Amino acid sequence: MTWLVEKNRSWAEWAVTRILRVGPVPRHLAVIMDGNRRFARKEHQNTLTGHTRGFHKLTEVLSWCRDLGINEVTAYAFSIENFKRSKQEVDGLMDLAAEKLAELLEEKEKLSKHGVCIRILGNLTLLPERIQRLGAEAVLTTKNNDKCFLNLAIAYTSREEMSTAVGELCRGVSEGQIQGSDISEELLEKCLYTRGTPDPDLLIRTSGEVRLSDFLLWQSGFACMFFTKVLWPELTIWHLFGAIFYYQRHYHTLAEARRESLNVRQRMVEESDIEVCHTKFGEKVTAEHIAAQSLSRTERTDAFLEDLNKRTVSYLKEVCNKCE
Template sequence: MPSSGLRNSLRTRRWFSSLPPIEWLSLRIQEALIGALRQGPIPQHVAFVMDGNRRFARQSHIETTEGHNLGFEALAKILEICYKAGVKVVTVYAFSIENFKRSKYEVDALMDIAKIKLSQLSQHGDLLDRYGAKIRILGHRSLVNQEVLEAIDRAMELTKHNNKAILNVCFPYTSRDEITSAIQSIVALAIPTKMKGRQLETLTEEAAEAIDCAHEGFPQSRSESPSSNTTMASTIVSGSPAALALLPREHVDFTGVRHKEIVDLESISEQTVTDHLFTADNPPLDLLIRTSGVERLSDFMLWQVHQDTDVEFIDCMWPEFDVWHFLPILLGWGLKRKRFLREMKLDDEQKHNRGSTWAKELGFGEVNGSQNKKTV
């Protein structure tokens, strides 16, 4: 469709949907569908690659920043549907570390939008407050300027007491960076008890204090800002790797004695890595949706996508993605989940019946007090 035709079509669609009778009817239908969805299984963790804002802007002959603003409006509507339906965790790919390669004008504009929208989302009485959702920023904080960091911290502070749902904003983020951070924290825990002949227990109080100072600006992960004291800590602790300064505070006390068990390298597993990711305390990823028709993950949640994650690639730009695109996906996920659970139950029944048959043939009669039943 020509860009002018697309623009006119979208304007007509928005105008029509904003008419009071149409808007009222649309809301009633949405509420009914969401109510029906809640009667069945609902994904507990949904992730979005919000792709297509720039292309939408080009096609619509509007400024790129306006495309990003429209993308935020689409996000707000989708978040409301998620929380109404019962989704507990929503993770959005807001800004990739690779996006810093874009023009300075666009990067600065995105940072300004982030400051404004984070403030709007977290205000008392706004979306997150209404649904009891806390906001978490997952990513490499040290790459973000101070003004944006302050906006991030305010948003997290304002929503920290909300405990019904979570909004993870990946900003700035790549999955490779997240996995690297997880590996670094695991390696730090796996430091051998001897460091070039020195026992950890003999670390001086000065060294322990330096390590503690390093953590004043580096609480848990690369989603927090690293402190320049990290280098000082690794220098003072003669012969120790710099990773020691990245240890969480609870692993080092003020006398320099680590009082938590050191991870054995042989015990490191997939679960160990999962437990050190930014999403460690979130439920497994059930559903990942990417708009714009592009069929790749683009370095987003590569570890979290597992064999039971549904990945949906939608051929529309993110600002166009609305409830009528999203609800059918939720419905489809619920139907597939029901079918999967039904097949699991049938499989368990068949296994039980086979066991009962074998037991009867061997002369044991009943199994677990129940008669053998023929599977239909």
Template sequence: MGFKEDIDTHKLPQHVAIIMDGNGRWAKGKGKLRVFGHHNGVLSVRDVVEGAGELGIKYLTLYTFSSENWNRPKFEVTAIMELLISTINKEIKKLMENNVRLNTIGDIEMLPKKCHDELLQAMATTAGNTGLVLTLALSYSSRREIVNAARAIAKRVEAGVLKADDIDEDMFAQHLHTADMPDPELLIRTSGEYRISNYLLWQIAYAELYFTDKLWPDFRREDLYEAILDYQKRERRFGMISEQIN
């Protein structure tokens, strides 16, 4: 009997975000190049996506490639981009079968043209799907996202479209990449690191944080279920006290 049977499907987080960390260390531990870890991490993505969809999670957002990752060795970056293209091509049929809609956040204009075009094509192909929304954070920086949102709002104020007093949290959120989805209620990070790493800083203001020592290539749907079960045991107070919640 696994964790899935104990999950209350009426109290699922709508949106789960994951920092997929540990591919390089996993490969190094096996005497392999870091790229070997990235390839095996794809197996984890496939299993977790299928598990989330089966459970009824509506939004799953994966930290796939940060804007800072461009500073990694050129060989590794090239390999990751090639892996992204091949994975999209291989998984598109499965996404369609599972009614998954592919989405992305981040500065995807920085991606190599072939990778960029393949991604847009996959998003267009799955646009009509109504199940799980799988969002890949690619060339993503939360600080940059927040700065760009502030800049866009400032331009609207300069143009006289908005007044400064019109700006509130809801308006600001509508200028973020995630405007069309709810904020994550659960953030999972693998590999034993306790950092947010410039990921969804605005959106996770009230998310429950879950850290596991498992490296990403070893993470599977059962680990996702364990994290969700842990989430369901927590009391989410949003600044209030227990008596007000209960």
């Protein structure tokens, strides 16, 4: 198998795995797979060889995550900024992506057996048609799988993601699907490419760089950040163990901060509903007015988000048909 590799573990690796699983284990791991090019130079290989080794490392990491109980992984595969690299490197990366997505589709029965859902995060329109088709087909083929999730950020930056989400909200208001007062942090969040997925609990960046490079900026507000100097193709399960141990040391502080943020967000929504009711009814606002406003807002936003999801699925189907 190419994507669902099976690795034999040493007794020490299994022992540490069991110990770590006694404590809190991140449900969602995000990775910035940095260092492929430096690895290639170090090994006196061409750049594409480094990226190929980086892909194989990702499949290993997915295997480690399954053993540890991490059921969602988001990998920063290709930034929009990467299009600025040399044509030779970009073309090589596109060919590699097409090859690996094609291999993934060949394994769709095994992906279904293991319940693996594939999501593509990013602006597909920026990619070559063959990548668009393969990516759309992978998403549609696996969308009903629900045991574990692999999110591939391709042609992605967080700024582009957020501006796209704002555009969707503006469209919803202009078309009368939602009202301006319905817009909130929660609704914006549900318009991001990552909608329907929990925020990452742990974010790992390799190669010694200590920055996010426009990756999951919105979603990582309360993630534990782990930066390591090891190059991505040289990452071992012991580096992952270290990252999870680091996460466990900071778990309670991060969990409390996340709870406080959610409480503040909920209060802001409630206050917005009360303000809308005061605008409509003046000082004679009752609990029934507020409940009715909350219900109507929920109905509007739910219908808007359902339409957004239908639009997304329709677009993916259109890509598959257009590129055949």
